[in-house]
Amino acid sequence: MDDFVKEHAGSPRGFFAAEAAGLNWLAEPDVVPVVAVIDHDRNSLRLDRVEESSPDAHSAFGFGRRLALLHDSGAPAFGWAPAEPAWFGPLDSPFEVEVASCASFTEFWVETRLEPVATDIANQLSKDEQATITSAIEAISTGIFDGIAGIGTERPARVHGDLWAGNLMWTPSGCTLIDPAAHGGHRLEDLAMLALFGTPFLDDIFAGYEAVHPLPDGWRDDLPVHNFFALLAHVKLFGTGFLGQTLSAARATIDRAETLGP
Template identity: 40%
Template sequence: MTAPWRKPCPPGQAAREAAGLRWLAGAGGCRVVRVLGAEDDLLLERLSPRRADAPAAEALGVALARTHAAGAPWWGAPPPGTEGDGQLGAAALPTPSTPPAGWGAFYAGWRLQPYLRAARDAGTLDAAASQELDRLLSRIADGHHDHDQPALVRSSGHVAARLHGDLWSGNVVWTGDPVEAVLIDPAAHGGHAETDLAMLALFGLPHLEHVLAGYHEASPLADGWRERVALHQLHPLAVHVLLFGDSYVAPLLQAARRAAEGRGRDSGAVGPGW
């Protein structure tokens, strides 16, 4: 039997991440790395990476649509059993203690403002950049950028989709024969399905166009989704500004301007394959 992968975790993190993985696995969509133990460290099944191919990518899109459609009870809702601990998964995202009024209030108040405020306090964002971003945040919080979920989420009756929450390409492991995608390292919570898709595009994913085709076939995306890619990439870019500094300020401001103008990939949105 292959030895499990032992992932060292800060105090409390193993249980949170295990809860997120089990919540995602319970959706019956994407394959998620199996949890073998969650005491001080996280014990996971060991995966043998392979090269992605188009059929596996399309299957990931279909599976991700089903995961999203499993839903969450409210915007920002954490996996069951982790309520009230203040953060989510590997990315340690803050979680609201009560349901926000809408997606815009959640996204602006819990996914953008904490990171932008910290970056401003650290001196990474100057006054002009902060003022520009604050104007956009105000409009997002007021609901001016709210939009429909994909079809399967809407028909499920859930307001919020069940998100991986940190779905960049490094958290998709291609493995097996035939190849399939396995998700790792979530910050699972209730959010907008387009956020996971935009994150996949931010740093590039092999065969992303096939992922999107499979997703859209299974759960058609709401009109104008391409124009909202930059909007959904604001959060990871804000996190990168805080963590890595000045080099991400220009991409953040570019994405903010595209989000404000409603422009998507065809006009130069961040991320390949859109």
Template identity: 40%
Template sequence: MRFFGVPVARSRDLGRGHAWTLHHVTLEDGRELFVKKGYDFSTEAHGLRWLGPPSAEVLDAEGDVLVLPWLPPEPPSEEAARRLGRDLAAMHARGAPHFGAAWPGHIADLPLDNTPGEEWTSWYAERRVLPYLRMARDADALGPSDARAVEDALGRAHQPAEPPSRIHGDLWSGNVLYSGGRAHLVDPAAHGGHRETDLAMLALFGAPRLGDVLAAYTEVAPMADGWRARVPLHQLHPLLVHVVLFGGSYRTALLDAAAAI
């Protein structure tokens, strides 16, 4: 096997991620690569390129292979976390023409409806929450009363209007890799969305040094009043995705978020 015309010296399997396999590859010239195999990665590659910094660089994406630089992990320093906050603010500020995207999306290996919309609250309900609520109901991971609780929460939702931001869309802590003194974003579900979505996703599973990230972000791009109270609204979508993928173990967290709206 070769990459960029250079033979592979070593390849270490790193396991599976949903429908694909993961590999740490070292070429004979010493370069190290992170390689994903076994899926159509065209949307992921396009998303990384569209987002720009601080996303990881796409070295190659052809067929069922995606090649990124190997990023040796390191604990985040305060400065690296603050740099991430500033970089996220700059990425969001690059904006998008509308909510959604001009390409079909996915999150993990589930389809993601990127049909464009002009008003965030209804777009979020129709394209991000209700499709996965139906999937969870169909899989018997949620019952009728659970579904009504989520629907009632959407009816109470209010989000101050902002223009579409250029967002990662799946920004949990595992998709933020600290290496070389800075953060690199991977595995996006990139689209035009609300910037509060990315910040809420960072909070969902406890990103390290989140306080430093948020402090630096808000210094550059102040948030609308009450944004912390809206975090559960933005977490409905990723929690529903987890219910669909992993079953009812995420049911309580989903219903807690719905009740908090």
């Protein structure tokens, strides 16, 4: 067989259309391998079948270079997405996320991602836990993370949006992107997701990335800010088993903001 069908009966209207649009948008600059869309309907998505291979340092470095080029190809705005509605989460229980063209990363991240999910999970949290998450969101709201490591301001990047290790396929032709939540975002969103649950040869990916797009010293200390939404979403989707990681990211965000602040 030369294709693969991803399907789920009763999927939300527009779910597979959004994924197909996201894949096509990521493929558009022709700088990184992306699984090819053949067709889609309400309950399924037909894709080219991809041959898998074992991860290695050479492929990782090459993918890092290509990911930097993808991000540098840009997006119309923070929060813009190639289809509406847009979704985040697994095939059997995704939730809708807002599509909005925002003036800054801070506006996008706080108003359309962090605050809505923090509100959704509030009834699962103690007062102290809510206070920690609220303090982290307030730290981000200052705008100090619009750049990287407190330097400059980032332009909207063309991001995968859910780039954990399971959505990166190692193939003979290079690492291939699957299952995106594609949007205009901050380049560190994808790098943070790669780091969040562990990706093989991560340091080689980062080295390849910086060979194309150098990053300021200390940039990895910003990563908790950029995996904070995914962790909040994991609490929403899967329960408080992810709360410890989420609170750790919140505290790291607060500490990072204090370090970078005046």
